[in-house]
Amino acid sequence: MAEAITALYPVARARVQAMKEYHPPLGCRDTLRLDFNENTLACSPKVREVLAGVSAGSLTRYPEREPVEAMVAARLGLEPAQAALTNGVDEAIHVLFEAFLEAGDELLLPVPTYTMYEVYASATDARVVPVQAADDLQFPFERLLSAITPRTKIVAIANPNSPSGSVATRTQILEIARRVPQAVVLVDEAYFHFFGETVMDLIGTVPNLIVARTFSKAYGLAGLRLGLLAAPVELMRWVRRVLSPYSVNSLALACLPAAMEDTEYLDWYVGEVLAAREEFERALDAEGVRRWASRANFVLVEIGARHGEFTERMRAAGVLVRDRSSDPGCDGLVRITIGTREQMRTAVVALKETLSALRNEGARQ
Ligand SMILES: Cc1ncc(COP(=O)(O)O)c(C=O)c1O
Numbered sequence: 001m002a003e004a005i006t007a008l009y010p011v012a013r014a015r016v017q018a019m020k021e022y023h024p025p026l027g028c029r030d031t032l033r034l035d036f037n038e039n040t041l042a043c044s045p046k047v048r049e050v051l052a053g054v055s056a057g058s059l060t061r062y063p064e065r066e067p068v069e070a071m072v073a074a075r076l077g078l079e080p081a082q083a084a085l086t087n088g089v090d091e092a093i094h095v096l097f098e099a100f101l102e103a104g105d106e107l108l109l110p111v112p113t114y115t116m117y118e119v120y121a122s123a124t125d126a127r128v129v130p131v132q133a134a135d136d137l138q139f140p141f142e143r144l145l146s147a148i149t150p151r152t153k154i155v156a157i158a159n160p161n162s163p164s165g166s167v168a169t170r171t172q173i174l175e176i177a178r179r180v181p182q183a184v185v186l187v188d189e190a191y192f193h194f195f196g197e198t199v200m201d202l203i204g205t206v207p208n209l210i211v212a213r214t215f216s217k218a219y220g221l222a223g224l225r226l227g228l229l230a231a232p233v234e235l236m237r238w239v240r241r242v243l244s245p246y247s248v249n250s251l252a253l254a255c256l257p258a259a260m261e262d263t264e265y266l267d268w269y270v271g272e273v274l275a276a277r278e279e280f281e282r283a284l285d286a287e288g289v290r291r292w293a294s295r296a297n298f299v300l301v302e303i304g305a306r307h308g309e310f311t312e313r314m315r316a317a318g319v320l321v322r323d324r325s326s327d328p329g330c331d332g333l334v335r336i337t338i339g340t341r342e343q344m345r346t347a348v349v350a351l352k353e354t355l356s357a358l359r360n361e362g363a364r365q
Helices: 045-052 066-075 088-100 115-122 141-147 170-179 233-242 250-261 263-287 307-316 341-364
Strands: 083-086 106-111 127-132 152-158 184-188 209-214 227-230 298-302 333-337
Touching: 045 250, 066 083, 066 250, 083 088, 083 233, 088 115, 088 152, 088 184, 088 209, 088 227, 088 233, 106 115, 106 141, 115 127, 127 141, 141 170, 152 170, 170 184, 250 263, 263 298, 263 341, 307 333, 307 341
Parallel strands: 106 127, 106 152, 152 184, 184 209
Antiparallel strands: 083 227, 209 227, 298 333
16 A cells, blocks of 8 residues: 655745735626726727737747837837836836845835735745825825835835825925935836836946836736836846846737837826716715826725625625725825726716715614
8 A cells, every 4th residue: 555645745934934925806807897907998909900910820839028128118218228018017016126136135115006016025034114195195204215225125116106096296306315325216117107106217327126017908908018217228237137038928019019009098098097087086075075186097995894794795796896905004094096087987877876875874873
């Protein structure tokens, strides 16, 4: 008889053992998706044409990113060596942290902010130093400056920030970069198209500035996983050492030129979202729902103690929204992505019904 084998499984690094698995609340999203700040409609029709023409033969080859990287760099006014395409901004964050964070280093993180900074930082041996925003959820500029130490190695700023929609000014970013010459200042411009302001033009002039952009939001390509990191060549050479040469797949590379060329579609979608945001904000005000001013394609609103029920009832009404209550300083807050005006009118109907049902129940209790 075969001897019983005692299973002995190797264990991960202590830091990884201490991490929790992160599962974004996806699943059954074939409805009005106002929960992940994606484009809620479609990518450019030009991209769909490219996809339709992809040959089976082209899929047999390893993807070649350099020519597309050079095209993107030229469009953004960068040198080819200053631009790296990534598998979404998530990979950009991951490789940046891998390349720069060592034991004893500190990552300064204004919070609340995008979840993945903390997830990837916690896999390194560096320490996350959260810098809490005040109740107005504005960018905590002064607090961030006071939190700088000689150990600060990365400052991660989502601009506009999620879930608040607030922004840091160019002057504030420049001042931070000046105060931490030993650290990388990452400005994550995932929502740039809705905001319209950038520090991309400073790449190479400010030695410690790195900018990230995504194609998951305004461009409507979240499923293709495409991000961009822009950095001075002197910093990019470290990033490229840890970046997989094939992490951006050939479908994504094939589609990117068409997506970037179709500025007409992009401008139309952004204009539509901005008009819808204004209209939706007016509806929130009419309902007496407290909201935070947003420069992105989402709005953070105060629902209060029944945030969970609100989110569930909206889901039942066919509208997905994102409960952000567990984010630091966000108790009772829910984030609602802005889609087209037509979609947001549907959302307003669901919102009014949900709020009225919650109020009536509250009155009866
Ligand atoms: C600030 C910010 N950065 C990055 C991302 C993720 O971008 P990507 O889809 O390119 O990984 C998000 C997504 O919600 C985000 O809010």
